[in-house]
Amino acid sequence: MLSRKTKYGLKALSYLARCEEDAPVQISVISTAENISLKFLESILLTLRKAGFLGSKKGKGGGYYLLKEAKDISIAEVYRVLEGPIALVPCVSLNFYEKCDDCPDEDKCSVHGLMIQVRDSNLRILENTSLEDLINKI
Amino acid sequence: MLSRKTKYGLKALSYLARCEEDAPVQISVISTAENISLKFLESILLTLRKAGFLGSKKGKGGGYYLLKEAKDISIAEVYRVLEGPIALVPCVSLNFYEKCDDCPDEDKCSVHGLMIQVRDSNLRILENTSLEDLINKI
DNA sequence: AATTTATCCTATAGGATTAGTAGGATAAAC
DNA sequence: GTTTATCCTACTAATCCTATAGGATAAATT
Numbered sequence: 001m002l003s004r005k006t007k008y009g010l011k012a013l014s015y016l017a018r019c020e021e022d023a024p025v026q027i028s029v030i031s032t033a034e035n036i037s038l039k040f041l042e043s044i045l046l047t048l049r050k051a052g053f054l055g056s057k058k059g060k061g062g063g064y065y066l067l068k069e070a071k072d073i074s075i076a077e078v079y080r081v082l083e084g085p086i087a088l089v090p091c092v093s094l095n096f097y098e099k100c101d102d103c104p105d106e107d108k109c110s111v112h113g114l115m116i117q118v119r120d121s122n123l124r125i126l127e128n129t130s131l132e133d134l135i136n137k138i
Numbered sequence: 139m140l141s142r143k144t145k146y147g148l149k150a151l152s153y154l155a156r157c158e159e160d161a162p163v164q165i166s167v168i169s170t171a172e173n174i175s176l177k178f179l180e181s182i183l184l185t186l187r188k189a190g191f192l193g194s195k196k197g198k199g200g201g202y203y204l205l206k207e208a209k210d211i212s213i214a215e216v217y218r219v220l221e222g223p224i225a226l227v228p229c230v231s232l233n234f235y236e237k238c239d240d241c242p243d244e245d246k247c248s249v250h251g252l253m254i255q256v257r258d259s260n261l262r263i264l265e266n267t268s269l270e271d272l273i274n275k276i
Numbered sequence: 277a278a279t280t281t282a283t284c285c286t287a288t289a290g291g292a293t294t295a296g297t298a299g300g301a302t303a304a305a306c
Numbered sequence: 307g308t309t310t311a312t313c314c315t316a317c318t319a320a321t322c323c324t325a326t327a328g329g330a331t332a333a334a335t336t
Contacts, residue, residue: 004324035241058279111272117267194313196313197310282333286329290326
């Protein structure tokens with residue numbers, strides 16, 4: 001299951017991508033438009049800024065804006081920043097690998113192969129979907 | 139991320155599927171073989187029995203055994219029982235549908251379409267993989 | 277310079293979920 | 307009737323999720 005944090009983050013990014021102008025958008029505007037708690041959204045946007053997706057401006061006329069073009073932001077990147085690993089188990093994660101403490105030998109684990117299949121299929125989708133794709137769907 | 143409950147459940151089912159004989163297998167045997175806490179495994183097997191995957195026998199010589207052939211148990215079914223929805227968000231779940239409180243209109247949600255794609259791709263894998271496939275991979 | 281506006285940032289609270297444990301009840305076999 | 311093994315409810319500790327509080331900082335306006 002996707003956390004609200006990730007879902008809200010994706011919706012906020014989509015909102016910004018739909019604002020074609022470069023003018024910064026205030027948190028409160030996004031929060032109202034997308035029905036997201038203002039303070040929660042604030043912390044999410046902060047995370048996205050630190051991760052390099054967003055720029056910000058303080059003071060009057062300030063707000064957040066995309067640093068890259070929507071077509072150059074893959075959902076997989078956003079997912080990893082907000083949600084963490086795309087894989088279902090750490091032992092098949094490419095970016096967050098961890099050994100399972102219950103498995104003496106990964107190759108003999110009956111679940112391992114399936115988990116790789118699921119990971120690859122999800123990767124294929126998330127890496128090949130951009131923010132632009134999200135807002136261009138009908 | 140997959141919970142330990144589901145992972146342990148799949149490993150336990152795989153263990154039972156590998157025991158070709160019909161003789162019941164004790165929890166403690168599986169627990170030792172798969173490095174799973176005995177009491178935790180006990181509760182998992184109980185769930186799987188109530189869901190119709192396993193039969194059990196009490197007393198000496200008792201234990202758990204598969205009720206169906208391994209090839210007739212799809213991982214999707216097991217997943218739903220132990221983990222819950224396969225979908226990443228409730229609003230695209232086929233078996234656990236719930237409306238999102240932040241979305242006035244699902245069709246206008248920028249994330250919705252992507253979530254359906256992910257769901258379908260995962261469904262395709264999990265429904266077409268049987269317990270037999272799990273133990274037959276090399 | 278003072279005020280307003282909006283982000284920055286740390287800390288924290290409350291609830292839900294997860295992972296596991298305790299311990300007696302029940303039933304089958306010997 | 308003793309042993310064996312599942313059955314079942316309840317409980318706990320730890321972690322994670324969602325959200326909030328409240329002041330610090332910086333930019334623009336007056």
